[in-house]
Amino acid sequence: MNDTTHALAIRELIDRLSRLNAAEDWNGPLNPSQFAALAYLARANRFSRSPSHVADYLATTRGTASQTLKALARKKLINETRSEADKRSIRYDVTGDGRALLDEPASDLSDVIDELPSETVECLAGSLKTLVLAILRKRSGRSFGICRSCRHFAPQAGGGYCSLLEVPLNKSDSEEICHEHEAA
Amino acid sequence: MNDTTHALAIRELIDRLSRLNAAEDWNGPLNPSQFAALAYLARANRFSRSPSHVADYLATTRGTASQTLKALARKKLINETRSEADKRSIRYDVTGDGRALLDEPASDLSDVIDELPSETVECLAGSLKTLVLAILRKRSGRSFGICRSCRHFAPQAGGGYCSLLEVPLNKSDSEEICHEHEAA
DNA sequence: TGCAATAGTTTCGACTCGCTACTATTAAAT
DNA sequence: ATTTAATAGTAGCGAGTCGAAACTATTGCA
Missing domain, CATH: 2.20.70 (Ubiquitin Ligase Nedd4; Chain: W;)
Incomplete structure (x- = not known):
C-alpha cells in the first residue's frame, strides 16, 4: 500500500470516525455543529468570539455560523453582546448553562482513545494537529x-x-x- | 497533559479535520454524506449494497440512508435493482458516471497526508483503524x-x-x- | 393461520450549508 | 469632506441531513 492509497484510506477513516462520534448523543441537546461552536466559544478570548471568527474556525460561512449561534442563544447557552467600539460587531459569551454542557462529556470515542497505548496517543494527537495546521497554512487560514x-x-x-x-x-x-x- | 485531556483534544481534532475536508468541494456535486455513500457502494459486494447496509456503515438511520440513496439515483450515479429472492430488498449498483466521480479526487487533506513522513502515516492509519474497530465492537456494530x-x-x-x-x-x-x- | 420481525419508504420538524441579497457601520481614496 | 469600498452581521432560498415515528409490503415463525 503506497502513500496515496494511505491518504485516501485516512481521509475515509477520519470521515467515518466523525460520523460514528456524531451518531452518539454525548453532546446532549446539541447537534455536532452547535457543540463545536459552543466548545470554541468557551476557549476563545474576548477578541475572537464573533460570528465571523466562529465561521472561520468551523470552516463554514458567516451566514451559517450566524444561524448556529442564534440557535445556541435561543437555548440560553450563550449571550449576545454588541460591541461599543465597532457597532457592527457582536461578541458571544458562554453562559453557566453552556459551560455545564461542556463538562467533559464522555463518549465511545473518548473511551476508546483512553485504551490506546500512550505512545500511540501521542503520535495520533501530534499528527492530527500537524494535518490541521498544514491544511490551514495551505489555505492561508487562521x-x-x-x-x-x-x-x-x-x-x-x-x-x-x-x-x-x-x-x-x-x-x-x-x-x-x-x-x-x-x-x- | 494526561490521557483524558488528549482524548478530548483528539476528538476535537477529528471533528475539525472532517470539517476542513468537507468544506472543500473535491467531492464534485455531492455533499459529504452522498460521497461517503457512493464510495461505500463502490467497494461493497453485491450482498452489502442495500439502504440498511449503507445506514449501518454511515452510522445513520434507514430513513436517512434511503433519502441519500434516492438523491444519488436521481443524479444517475447509482441504479436501483429489486431483489428476486427477497422482494422487500433493494440493491444499488454504481453506474459509470458514479465511478468516474470517485476517481481519486485530490484534496488538501490528501496532499497534506502525502507530505507526512511515511512512518507517521503508518501510525496514523493504524491507530485510526483501531479506533473505528474499537468503537464498532463497543456498539456491537458490523x-x-x-x-x-x-x-x-x-x-x-x-x-x-x-x-x-x-x-x-x-x-x-x-x-x-x-x-x-x-x-x- | 396468525403474528412478529424485517426492508424500505414517507413525512415531520429542526437544522446545516452555500448562496445571494440586504442593512449598518467603518475605513480608505479622492 | 464626501464618495466609495470594505467589513460585520442578518434574512431568505433551495437542497439536503438527521432522528423519530408512522406506514406498506414482504418474509419468517410458532
Missing part, C-alpha cells in the same frame, strides 16, 4: 493558537500586551484561543 | 471488512464460498466489503 504563544504577545505583570490589537491582556485572555494568532 | 478475510469465507477455484449466506463467490465478490464480515 491557526487559532493560544494567545500567549503568539508573536504579537508581550508578557507583562498580571498578563501581557498585544502589539497587533494594541490592548492590554489579562491572564485569562492570554490563555485562550485568539483569532489573530500567529506562531512566534 | 466491522465491514473485506469478504476474503472473513471467517465464513472458504477459498475455491475462481473465487470462494460463503458458509454464512451459503452462496458461491466470484473473485470480485471476495475482494469487496461485506456487511456480514467477521474477523477470522
Whole structure:
C-alpha cells in the first residue's frame, strides 16, 4: 500500500470516525455543529468570539455560523453582546448553562482513545494537529493558537500586551484561543 | 497533559479535520454524506449494497440512508435493482458516471497526508483503524471488512464460498466489503 | 393461520450549508 | 469632506441531513 492509497484510506477513516462520534448523543441537546461552536466559544478570548471568527474556525460561512449561534442563544447557552467600539460587531459569551454542557462529556470515542497505548496517543494527537495546521497554512487560514504563544504577545505583570490589537491582556485572555494568532 | 485531556483534544481534532475536508468541494456535486455513500457502494459486494447496509456503515438511520440513496439515483450515479429472492430488498449498483466521480479526487487533506513522513502515516492509519474497530465492537456494530478475510469465507477455484449466506463467490465478490464480515 | 420481525419508504420538524441579497457601520481614496 | 469600498452581521432560498415515528409490503415463525 503506497502513500496515496494511505491518504485516501485516512481521509475515509477520519470521515467515518466523525460520523460514528456524531451518531452518539454525548453532546446532549446539541447537534455536532452547535457543540463545536459552543466548545470554541468557551476557549476563545474576548477578541475572537464573533460570528465571523466562529465561521472561520468551523470552516463554514458567516451566514451559517450566524444561524448556529442564534440557535445556541435561543437555548440560553450563550449571550449576545454588541460591541461599543465597532457597532457592527457582536461578541458571544458562554453562559453557566453552556459551560455545564461542556463538562467533559464522555463518549465511545473518548473511551476508546483512553485504551490506546500512550505512545500511540501521542503520535495520533501530534499528527492530527500537524494535518490541521498544514491544511490551514495551505489555505492561508487562521491557526487559532493560544494567545500567549503568539508573536504579537508581550508578557507583562498580571498578563501581557498585544502589539497587533494594541490592548492590554489579562491572564485569562492570554490563555485562550485568539483569532489573530500567529506562531512566534 | 494526561490521557483524558488528549482524548478530548483528539476528538476535537477529528471533528475539525472532517470539517476542513468537507468544506472543500473535491467531492464534485455531492455533499459529504452522498460521497461517503457512493464510495461505500463502490467497494461493497453485491450482498452489502442495500439502504440498511449503507445506514449501518454511515452510522445513520434507514430513513436517512434511503433519502441519500434516492438523491444519488436521481443524479444517475447509482441504479436501483429489486431483489428476486427477497422482494422487500433493494440493491444499488454504481453506474459509470458514479465511478468516474470517485476517481481519486485530490484534496488538501490528501496532499497534506502525502507530505507526512511515511512512518507517521503508518501510525496514523493504524491507530485510526483501531479506533473505528474499537468503537464498532463497543456498539456491537458490523466491522465491514473485506469478504476474503472473513471467517465464513472458504477459498475455491475462481473465487470462494460463503458458509454464512451459503452462496458461491466470484473473485470480485471476495475482494469487496461485506456487511456480514467477521474477523477470522 | 396468525403474528412478529424485517426492508424500505414517507413525512415531520429542526437544522446545516452555500448562496445571494440586504442593512449598518467603518475605513480608505479622492 | 464626501464618495466609495470594505467589513460585520442578518434574512431568505433551495437542497439536503438527521432522528423519530408512522406506514406498506414482504418474509419468517410458532
